[in-house]
Amino acid sequence: KQEVTQIPAALSVPEGENLVLNCSFTDSAIYNLQWFRQDPGKGLTSLLLIQSSQREQTSGRLNASLDKSSGRSTLYIAASQPGDSATYLCAVKNNYQLIWGAGTKLIIKP
């Protein structure tokens, strides 16, 4: 059974720092992996989707990597801003559904 883990559960860093969020999964037989952002009390916004054949995807200040063999993905945020404060969730796609991590709550201090 696929399990997705995100560590740490919460992270607080000063504005301007580069940071890395981690996601690990137990079964490497995935179709893709996605990173989502969730603001408090709001829905989910897809940030990056990495297909199983890809190693990384980039969007602006965000870079996501995927290493299927080790069951790991990272989300790199460059030059963090207070507006980046949110919960970041990763999800892997097995068959028809997404298997979710519990998220990392990120706080960027001005």
Add this chain to the structure above:
Amino acid sequence: DAMVIQNPRYQVTQFGKPVTLSCSQTLNHNVMYWYQQKSSQAPKLLFHYYDKDFNNEADTPDNFQSRRPNTSFCFLDIRSPGLGDAAMYLCATSRTFPGQGTDTQYFGPGTRLTVL
């Protein structure tokens, strides 16, 4: 432009009083999903529709039902809400059949359900 719309955004109901949550989409996607998300937890898939084909997760309580009268709309019915059903309910859509790996899911803003 809103693509996945959920109404209402906040719903308060009484213990045992039936409630219906609504989701509509302007994307013309084949697949619609309902998730339950409790505080600080990952979203939990309740069921999904591929067109009119309904797929219930094995651990979704019988208290939860769903209807999809057409491509654009999907409803979540909670027949007798309990205190443990208080959560954020998220609707999502995707274009392709689940398992075709290239698609992403588009989420609505969610409905926060409070049970008194």
